[in-house]
Amino acid sequence: MAKPPALLQLDHVSRRLSGREVLRDVSFSLQREDVLGLLGVNGAGKSTTLAIVAGVLQPDAGTVRIDDRVSNEGLCTIRARIGWVPESVPLWPELTVSESLDACGRLRGLSKPLRRMACERELARLELQAVAHRLCGQLSLGQKRRVGLAQALLHEPDLLVLDEPGNGLDPVQTAQLRELIGKLSPRRGIILSSHELAEVEAMCNRVVILHEGRVRHDAKLDGEHGKLDAQFRAIAAQPASAAA
């Protein structure tokens, strides 16, 4: 029996930003129900990779495929299958949480009854009912992250793209995030970036290590903490010239 196409497939993706080559020949794939951790030190190219996957940045070279469909073709259809939460969560500070979710539902083209249902579902799923009528600008960082996640999940995307989801969260919130990702993963693929090995190990079943814009390691997590830790340290310690 033929293997189903990967939910996400990056082939030889390269990208320059401000004259600097941020990504070089990046290739990896993600199956449905996979939680892939993109690990790398600051400036490794994680956020750029995720922005390209989310369709907000275009690769200079290479292709991004969602279910075997090149993401540049029929971009709107592809975007409808992706939920993206960037590192600094984009919110409208003057709108309440409910209004913000409703606006995102409208942007996604959800009808009024569907929008109402989706908003209630996400408010409940992310435990945001208590702050539903608070202005987004008045929320704590953890609450903002949850609102960002609710915005990304409104249209039930097949692929969830999370950029540094654990940044700035306290231990309780981090534990809640891990639990939530565990609940979300059975029906979709999740790709998240982090520079913390422990976070990736706790949430992901696969890891891709990026260094200087290149994939340096791509494997399933086998629970051998010490091995991956040593590998990550060795890669991160490599100078730029070695990575090239």
Next chain:
Amino acid sequence: MSTFTIARIDLKRLAVRPFAWTLAGIVLAMMAWQFLLGVSAFMHAQPTVPGPASGPGFTDAVVAPYLLNYIQLCLMIAPLVTMQALAGDRSAQRLALLSASGASGAHIVFGKFIARLAFLWLLLVVVATVPLVLGGATHPDWGQFGAALIATALCVAALTAIGIACSAFTPEPALAATAALLIGEALSLIDAGLRITGGEGGWLGYLALHTHLAPAMRGLVRSEDIVYFLLIVALALALAIHRAAAERERG
């Protein structure tokens, strides 16, 4: 659909910001003061002995200069209202959120343009209501009033579109406001020298806002003036759309 959703979000954001209310309050207070000055000057110019009416009427002497004053104010407030439109949203990643939600560059630009234009047109409606209060007593020339109002509305649309384009091309809201202010002032003053010396305008005269506002303020709606304002709107929005659509390529 996305266009109106974006316009709705931005209007809502404007409505809850103290900035917009403060700006509206200042503009309306200044316009009320200008109107009182105009009416006072008009009253003093009236002959004390009854006789046949001569000289400029209420619309010429009060309403047209009053609407021109609103345009002068818009040269400053349109850049303030539009500066955050794309430049502010870009730095807060909200532009990327809109883009990731499926909105195209055109949807984003039109939505933001409609929201800001609605705000400035709403102010214009309130501003235009003031002369109407004296309509029963002063018998204004409604045709001239209508023509002046149309030209003012179109000119405000052009200034808003210029502001949106500047916001699309600059990384900082303050830079966007400065650029829009400079372009607006340049269009306003480009033929100032020719006007003083009374020389032929040529293409410099055609570019000037004054050339296209003056006939309307006298009650003359010319298609070439309407085309001029619509061209500015179309050109500015096309540039903004092009820039917004290129966000994915530029990063």
